[in-house]
Amino acid sequence: MDRLLIHLDPRNARLALHGELDAVNVAKLSDALTDLIEQGHRHLQLDLSEVTWCDQAGLDAILGYGHALRASNRSLTLSAASPAVHRMLEHAGLPLRLPITALGENRNGK
Secondary structure (H helix, E strand, O other): OOOOEEEEEEOOOOEEEEEEOOOOHHHHHHHHHHHHHHOOOOOOEOOOOOEEEOOHHHHHHHHHHHHHHOOOOOEEEEEOOHHHHHHHHHHHHHHOOOOOOOOOOOOOOO
8 A cells, every 4th residue: 555645736736745755655756746847837836734754765855856946946835734744844944945835825837
């Protein structure tokens, strides 16, 4: 059984993650983000409200994509992080490097 499900809204370049984001399945996130980038989206959004666990590999992937997108004049926004994930993001300093928005805030992905 998959420990990470990703629901894609390509129109709004939004990925909703459900479950565990860890070293075992971080490639799923990378594949989904790469697909959106290749489709021409410039502003991507990750909904982390249903992520129950995120290890260092997951944090590294989020931070790496955020950095790469900023370097190419694009963006990655985190939305609705679960309390556990929000604490991990704060501990890692990610809110200082990546914006975290409220769930209802939508951006046009192209």
